[in-house]
Each structure stands twice: as C-alpha cells, then as structure tokens.
Amino acid sequence: MKRILGVALGILTAIGGFLDIGDMVTNAVVGSRFGLSLAWVVVVGVIGICVFAQMSGRVAAVSGRATFELIRERLGPRAAVLNLGASFMINLMTLTAEIGGVALALQLVSSVSYLLWVPFAALAVWLVIWRVKFSVMENVAGLVGLCLIGFAVALFLLNPDWGELGRQALPGASTSTEKVSTYWFYAVALFGAAMTPYEVFFFSSGAVEEGWTTKDLTRSRANVLVGFPLGGLLSLAIAGCAAVVLLPQLISVTALSQVMLPVALAGGKMLIALIILGIVAATAGAALETTLSAGYTIAQFLGWPWGKFRPPAQAARFHLLMIICLIVGIGTLMTGVDPIQVTEISVVFSAVALPLTYLPILIVANDPEYLGEHVNGHALNGIALIYLVIILAAALAAIPLLIITGAGQ
Amino acid sequence: MTGGRDGQAARWLDAQLHLLDRQVLDVHGVPMAVVDDLELSDVPVGQRIPVDAPPPVITALLSGPVLATRIFGGRPPDSRMQRTPWTAVVEVGVVIKLAVDQDTRDVAWTERWVRDHIIGRIPGGRHIPEREPNDHPENDERGGS
Amino acid sequence: MIISDFLGSRVYGQDFLGFVSDVRFMLESGSVSQEAQFYGIIVSPHARSSSLGFERSGVRSPWPIAALVRWRHRGSFLVRWGDIELLDIDRIQLRPGFERGSPELR
Numbered sequence: 100m101k102r103i104l105g106v107a108l109g110i111l112t113a114i115g116g117f118l119d120i121g122d123m124v125t126n127a128v129v130g131s132r133f134g135l136s137l138a139w140v141v142v143v144g145v146i147g148i149c150v151f152a153q154m155s156g157r158v159a160a161v162s163g164r165a166t167f168e169l170i171r172e173r174l175g176p177r178a179a180v181l182n183l184g185a186s187f188m189i190n191l192m193t194l195t196a197e198i199g200g201v202a203l204a205l206q207l208v209s210s211v212s213y214l215l216w217v218p219f220a221a222l223a224v225w226l227v228i229w230r231v232k233f234s235v236m237e238n239v240a241g242l243v244g245l246c247l248i249g250f251a252v253a254l255f256l257l258n259p260d261w262g263e264l265g266r267q268a269l270p271g272a273s274t275s276t277e278k279v280s281t282y283w284f285y286a287v288a289l290f291g292a293a294m295t296p297y298e299v300f301f302f303s304s305g306a307v308e309e310g311w312t313t314k315d316l317t318r319s320r321a322n323v324l325v326g327f328p329l330g331g332l333l334s335l336a337i338a339g340c341a342a343v344v345l346l347p348q349l350i351s352v353t354a355l356s357q358v359m360l361p362v363a364l365a366g367g368k369m370l371i372a373l374i375i376l377g378i379v380a381a382t383a384g385a386a387l388e389t390t391l392s393a394g395y396t397i398a399q400f401l402g403w404p405w406g407k408f409r410p411p412a413q414a415a416r417f418h419l420l421m422i423i424c425l426i427v428g429i430g431t432l433m434t435g436v437d438p439i440q441v442t443e444i445s446v447v448f449s450a451v452a453l454p455l456t457y458l459p460i461l462i463v464a465n466d467p468e469y470l471g472e473h474v475n476g477h478a479l480n481g482i483a484l485i486y487l488v489i490i491l492a493a494a495l496a497a498i499p500l501l502i503i504t505g506a507g508q
Numbered sequence: 509m510t511g512g513r514d515g516q517a518a519r520w521l522d523a524q525l526h527l528l529d530r531q532v533l534d535v536h537g538v539p540m541a542v543v544d545d546l547e548l549s550d551v552p553v554g555q556r557i558p559v560d561a562p563p564p565v566i567t568a569l570l571s572g573p574v575l576a577t578r579i580f581g582g583r584p585p586d587s588r589m590q591r592t593p594w595t596a597v598v599e600v601g602v603v604i605k606l607a608v609d610q611d612t613r614d615v616a617w618t619e620r621w622v623r624d625h626i627i628g629r630i631p632g633g634r635h636i637p638e639r640e641p642n643d644h645p646e647n648d649e650r651g652g653s
Numbered sequence: 654m655i656i657s658d659f660l661g662s663r664v665y666g667q668d669f670l671g672f673v674s675d676v677r678f679m680l681e682s683g684s685v686s687q688e689a690q691f692y693g694i695i696v697s698p699h700a701r702s703s704s705l706g707f708e709r710s711g712v713r714s715p716w717p718i719a720a721l722v723r724w725r726h727r728g729s730f731l732v733r734w735g736d737i738e739l740l741d742i743d744r745i746q747l748r749p750g751f752e753r754g755s756p757e758l759r
Contacts, residue, residue, distance in 0.1 A: 162602060164531075171542070172529050175702070176578045230632055234640050309640050402531055402542035402571075403619065412634045413538065415623035458718075465715055469602060480715045519683040520692065520758055523656050523676040548691065551654040554741045563691035563734040566678060570655070583657055597685050 104238050105318055108305045109326025111241035112152070115388030116298035117330035118247060118337075118381045119193065120200025120355070121442020125292060126334050127358040128507075129285050130341025131350060132277055134267035138335055140286045144293025145331035147486045149323050151457055154464040154475065154483070155299045156319035159306035162469040166303040167399035169469065170459040178455065183400050185452035186296050190393040192445040193297070195428040197386035198224065199438025203355050204378045217432045221425045224386045228421060233308045233407045240384035245329075246377030251336040253365035253374075259343040267342065284500040284507050287493050288443070291450030293331070294490070297392035299456065304395040308408050316473070340365075355439075394421040443506065450497040453490045461487065521600060531603045532569065532592065534610040541571035541615045543604065545583070547591065566594050569604070571615050590615035658742055661701045664694070664732070666747045671698035673745065674729065693733040694745070695756045700725045731756045 116122075129137050155166045162169075171179040201224075202216035227236055302322075311319060340361035345352065352358060355378070362374050391407075398405035398417040405417040432438065461483050464475045475483070521527060527543055534540045547568040552561065572589035592606065592615065599605040610616040627633045656676060664670045674697035678689040731754035732747060739746035 164602065168531060172531075175524075176529055176574070180575070180579055229630075230635070232638055232640070401575075402539055404539045408637055408640065409538075410634055410636045411630075411632070412623045412628050415619055415627040418627050419622050461715055462718060475715070484715055484717060516683040519680045521678045521680065521689060522695070522758070523678070524660065525675060528656075546656040548654050548656060551740060553654060554739075556739055557737060559735070564654075565688040565690050583655070586655070594685075594689065600685055 104234075104242075106322045106325045107234070107237040107241040108302065108309065109152075109322030109324075110245065110329060111237040111326075111384050112298050112302045112305065112322075112388065113326040113330030114241060114244040114247075114381045115301065115385040116148070116295050117293060117327075117334050118244065119197055119385030119389075119442065120203070120378075120382045121193070121196055121439060121446060122292045122334065123337055123358055123378070123381075124352060124355065124439050125285075125288060125443060125446065126337040127341040127345070127352045129289065130338035131345035131352050133282065133285065134342040134346050135264050135335070135339060136267050137282070137286055137289055138268040138338065139270060140289040141293060141331050141334050141338075143489070144290050145327050146482075147290075147489070148294050148298060149327050150479065150482055150486060151294070151460055152299055152302050152327065153320060153323045154479075155303040155460050156306050156311075156323060157316060157473055158460075158463055158469060159303040160311040160315050160319050161313050161471065161473050163307060163312070164469070165307050165395065165399055166300055166460060166463075167396045169463045170456075171400055173463055173466070174459050178459070179400055182296075182452065182455040182459070183396055185448065185455065186300070186396050187393060189295070189445050189449055189452060190297055190389050190396070191424060191427065192441050192448075193295075194386055194389035194393065194424060195431045196438040196442040196445070197382050197389060198425070198428050199432050199441070200355075200382035201379060201386060202432070203438065204375060204382060207355065207359075208375055214433065214435075218429055220383075220386070221429045224383065224390060225422065225425055227387060228390060228407070229411060229418070233305070236387060236407075237305065240380055240387060243380035244377055244384050246373050247333050247381055248336075249362060249366075249370050249373040249377060250333060250340055253362040253370055254336050254339045254343065256365035256370075257340065257343050257361060259339070264339060264342065278504070280500060281504045281507055283496065284504040287450050287497050287500055288446050288507070290489075290493050291448075291453065291497065292446045293334075294453055294457075295446070295449045296452055296456040297389055297396075299460065300395055301388045301392045304391070304399075304406075308406055310408070313473070353439075390421050390424055393424050394418070447497050447501050447506075450493045452494075454487070454494050457483075457487060457490055526600060527569075527604070532571070533603050533605050534613075534616075535598075535605075535607050536609065537605075538610060540606070540610040540613070541590070541592070543569045544572055544574045545570040545589065568593050569597070659694070659740075659745075662743045662745050664696045664745045664747065666749075666751060670747070671696040671728075672701045673697075674700060674702065674726065677731065691734050693731050693754065694737070695729055695731055697726045697729045699727070729756045730754060 158169065159165055170182060198217060198220045201220040202213045205216045206213040306319060341352065344361035344364055350357065359371060359374055362370050394417050395405060397420055403416045404414045406414055411418045463469060467474055523546060527546060530543050531539055532541045532543060546566050547570055548564040549567045551564045568591040570589040570591060572584050574584060577583050596606045596608045597604060598607045659673055659676055662673045664673060673694050675695040677692045677695060679692040680687055680689055732751055733754065736748050736751035737745060738748045
C-alpha cells in the first residue's frame with residue numbers, strides 16, 4: 100500500500116495536468132469531432148512531460164531546490180520574469196476554471212445552482228491548502244481522481260469496434276468534415292494540455308515538500324513513469340468514449356453533461372456516480388495544483404519562504420498570495436464567465452509559454468553545480484533537444500492557429 | 509568548488525555567475541531574500557586610478573524592489589535597497605547562507621508584517637505541520653538549501 | 654558603488670574592445686570570512702549579457718545551447734584590476750599594454 104501511495108505525487112500532478120475540467124472537455128470535443136485521429140498527440144505529449152518532469156524531479160531531489168528558483172538563477176531575472184508572467188496568468192486562469200469545474204460537477208449531483216457552489220468550492224480548496232498535510236492531500240486527491248477509470252470501463256462496456264478505433268488512430272486516417280487547420284489547432288491544444296508548465300513546477304515543488312533526497316531518485320522516476328502515462332490513458336479513454344458514442348451522431352460537446360453521456364449509456368447510474376466522484380476529485384486536485392503552483396512560482400522567483408511544510412506564519416506572503424488568487428477566482432466566476440471556455444483558451448497560451456519553461460530546465464539538469472554526478476546523460480539530452488524543437492514549433496503555431504480557426508470552430 | 513578553511517587555495521566568485529540572483533538563507537535555513545546587487549567599497553569613479561591602488565571589495569549584498577527595473581531598465585535608488593553586510597555571509601554555494609536571523613533584519617519586514625497582521629490572525633496560522641512520512645533528517649533546511 | 658553600474662559597460666583600450674559581461678572577485682584563502690577582492694572584469698566583444706557561465710565553467714551540455722552561448726561570447730577575455738586605468742559609468746578605460754587573461758574558472 101505504501102508503494103502505491105508513494106507515487107501519489109505523480110498521479111496527482113498528471114490528473115491536475117491532463118484531466119482537469121478543460122482537458123476533459125477538450126478530450127471529449129476531440130473525440131466527438133476527430134475520433135481517435137489525434138491520439139498520437141497525447142502519446143507525444145506524455146513522453147515529453149515524462150522527460151521533463153523526470154529532469155525537474157531529479158533536480159529537486161538532488162539539490163533540494165524547486166525548478167523556478169533555478170530558472171531565475173541560471174537564466175537571470177529578465178528571462179525568468181517573462182516565464183513568470185506567462186505562467187502566473189495561466190495558473191490564475193486555470194485555477195479559476197477549476198473552481199468553476201468543481202462547482203459544475205457539484206451542481207450535477209445536487210439541484211443547487213452552480214454560482215452558489217463557487218464560494219464553497221474555493222473555501223474547501225483553501226482549507227486544504229491551509230491545513231491539510233501535503234501527503235494526505237496528494238494521496239486523497241490522486242487516488243479518488245483515479246475513479247475516472249470509469250471512462251475506460253465505459254469504453255469497454257460500450258463494446259466498440261476496436262478495429263475502427265485503431266484505424267482512426269493511425270496517421271493518415273481521413274478527418275472527414277474537419278479542416279486541416281482545425282485538426283492542427285486541436286493538436287497544439289492537446290500538446291499544450293499535456294505539457295502545461297504548472298505540472299513541472301508543481302511536481303518539483305512537491306518533491307521538495309515531501310523532502311525527497313538523492314535516495315529518492317528511483318521513487319521520483321516511478322512517480323513520473325506511473326502518473327503521466329496513466330493520465331494519458333485516461334485522456335484517451337475519454338476521447339474514445341466520445342469517438343464511439345458522439346462522433347457517429349455528430350453530437351457536439353459544449354457542457355460537462357455531454358462528456359458523461361457515453362458513460363450513462365454504458366453503465367447507468369453506478370458508473371455515473373463513480374465518474375462524478377472522479378470528476379470532483381480531479382478538478383479539485385487541479386484547483387489545488389494550480390493554486391499552489393501560483394504560490395510556488397511567485398514565491399520562488401521573489402525569494403520568499405514557501406511550502407506547506409512550514410507553518411503558514413513562516414510562509415506568510417506565500418499563503419496570502421494564494422488567498423488573493425482564490426478571491427480573484429471567485430470574483431471572476433461570479434461574473435458568469437464560462438469556466439470551460441477559460442481553460443480552453445489558457446491551454447493555447449500554455450503552448451506559447453512552453454519554450455520559456457523547458458529550456459531552463461534542460462540547462463539546469465546539465466549543471467554539475469546543482470546535480471553533481473546526476474546530470475543528464477547524452478541520450479536524455481538528445482530526446483530533450485528534439486522535444487525543444489517540437490515545443491518551439493507548437494509555441495509559434497499556437498496563436499496563428501487560434502486566430503485562423505477561431506478557437507476551433 | 510566549496511569554501512575551504514584558511515590556508516587553502518584561492519577561490520574566485522563571478523558576480524553574475526555565483527552571486528547575483530542567488531537565494532539568501534538566514535541562520536535557520538529559511539529563505540530571506542534574493543541578491544539583487546552588490547555594494548563595493550572605495551571605487552574611484554571618473555578619475556585615473558593609481559597603478560598600485562588596492563582593489564575594491566564587496567561590502568554588502570543588496571536586495572530591493574527590482575522587478576520593474578529589471579524589466580525596463582535602471583535601478584532603484586540606494587535608499588530603497590536593503591543591505592546585508594558581507595561579514596554576515598557564512599557560505600557561498602548553490603545558495604548563500606548567512607549567520608543572522610531574518611527577524612532582526614529590515615529586508616524581511618514585509619514577511620513579518622504579513623505574518624503579524626494577516627496570516628497570524630487567521631486560526632491555524634501558527635500551526636506547525638507534522639513531518640512528512642518520507643522526511644530525511646538532513647532536510648531541515650530544504651526549500652532553499 | 655554598485656555592481657550593476659559596471660555590468661554591460663563599454664570597455665576601451667586604444668579602441669572599443671567589448672562589454673563587461675561579468676566581474677570576478679577573489680577570496681585569497683578560499684574562505685568567505687575574508688574580504689572578496691575585485692580581481693578583474695570579463696570582457697565580451699559581442700555580447701552585453703551574461704553567458705550563463707557556459708564559456709567559463711567548462712560545462713558543455715546540452716551541446717547546441719552551449720555552442721550557441723559560446724559563439725555569442727567568443728573572444729572573451731579577463732582583464733585584471735591592475736590594468737584598469739579609469740572607471741566611469743558605462744565606460745572603462747584600460748591601461749596601455751594591458752594583458753588579456755583567460756576567462757576560464759580554475
């Protein structure tokens with residue numbers, strides 16, 4: 100049991116990164132419009148995040164420092180400020196959307212209006228950040244979030260034509276009525292969702308929270324190799340369900356209830372209840388991850404004491420900043436903005452911020468001053484450099500595609 | 509290259525590479541500030557330097573509100589920067605460790621103010637969290653060490 | 654005086670030589686309980702910014718980035734305190750016959 104819980108950080112990071120409310124809806128949208136023809140993007144994204152999360156986890160374990168602190172030191176404040184600005188805006192938008200997502204999921208199970216749930220959701224997130232131990236938080240949110248396995252169960256219960264699904268996943272499959280530019284827009288969006296910067300900041304800061312040292316390098320690797328592929332598989336399951344049920348009927352996905360439609364068809368009430376539990380846990384996990392990341396990045400850049408392992412009074416500005424972020428989130432949601440649209444836009448901006456995040460990580464992971472003998476090997480550097488090229492391409496293509504396709508219409 | 513005892517070989521520190529933008533920890537290992545600038549002594553500005561003039565030395569580490577000036581240029585006036593004398597420095601490595609407690613220094617005043625007036629007043633603000641099950645004893649200074 | 658007044662300053666011998674990309678200090682006995690003395694400046698003919706340490710610490714990976722940074726800072730050299738004749742804001746004049754040292758960190 101302890102071994103399973105030992106990978107909770109990786110699972111929670113992946114859930115918050117791949118399976119937050121925006122990604123769940125995006126995966127369902129992609130499945131309903133493109134079938135599984137974008138599955139390869141998820142695979143490419145999972146490998147990419149594994150490569151970089153492994154590096155940042157190793158850096159945190161060996162040097163005891165989290166990623167953002169090292170970005171400032173190695174690249175200087177000007178480059179770090181750009182990264183900080185972009186990351187903070189994405190974090191703020193995402194945490195706002197996740198609080199909204201928790202409220203939306205709670206609205207589904209009760210007849211209480213979504214707007215009334217928003218302050219409660221934010222308060223609950225704050226209480227966990229304020230008082231709950233980091234390991235308890237990651238174990239509970241991570242493991243309950245795994246209830247999203249219900250989507251994989253539903254996919255099997257729907258008895259799909261596996262051959263057809265396989266055919267869609269192969270490159271070269273026709274994308275029927277959709278334009279090429281829309282296909283690539285969603286490819287960039289899925290890639291940005293898989294490699295969102297806050298995943299790395301949260302993972303490395305979480306490694307410091309848990310007190311990992313050089314003895315924990317194997318554990319760090321296990322977290323990465325279990326958590327992110329699992330997140331990728333669940334993303335594919337959501338897309339697969341949509342491909343099987345929604346695509347043939349050309350049902351478009353605009354709300355959370357449509358994401359769950361295939362599950363309702365497959366398994367009825369029990370499976371739906373499991374899924375909703377998973378959705379609440381996953382979006383709450385994502386809200387915790389993004390709020391903490393907002394605190395981590397600002398505190399690490401400015402040199403403040405930070406961490407849930409300190410009493411709040413010893414990390415006062417860190418906690419105050421997160422409280423302010425949550426209040427801003429509540430305020431934004433109360434104006435009636437649709438949280439799902441907010442994340443779909445922020446995912447695209449994630450793609451733009453990727454090079455600024457991953458280049459410094461690669462540089463630091465090669466620095467013997469921080470890592471001693473644990474610097475990157477040549478093979479890892481080679482893969483990472485290939486990914487930097489892919490990341491740069493995605494970053495350059497993101498905004499033009501956003502404009503050309505009108506956010507995927 | 510780590511600092512050695514007296515009598516060991518000379519050691520070089522480059523300002524941008526080793527000192528600027530580094531995290532500063534106080535005597536308890538708690539992050540205190542970031543090195544934003546260095547104060548040097550006896551620098552003859554604008555005049556010919558005699559051939560045997562002694563070199564300036566670092567007198568203090570400076571921290572201050574440099575966010576805007578780093579982006580746009582210029583620097584804040586000296587009165588807005590907080591000094592940490594070089595004599596307080598105990599170790600220069602991946603982080604810079606001091607021999608002073610940050611509660612006695614001006615540079616940490618915003619942290620103290622937020623602690624005393626906001627966070628400290630919320631119930632549970634001073635609660636000390638339990639140690640993580642995985643914690644190794646050498647991690648008492650993590651999060652900056 | 655403050656070090657950020659020096660960084661990026663133009664350096665002149667007979668002609669324009671480059672920019673100050675870093676300032677080197679020395680601890681004589683290796684211990685920080687001593688004073689850190691101004692040892693010299695690193696002059697980079699083409700770049701004002703910091704080289705991220707690549708050309709001085711011998712770290713060579715990841716190779717495209719290290720190669721790029723080294724290329725930007727090609728021709729960098731060290732000038733010792735004794736060879737500096739005049740220090741002004743954004744202008745440093747070196748003595749005639751100054752020595753160019755290696756910027757490598759030993």
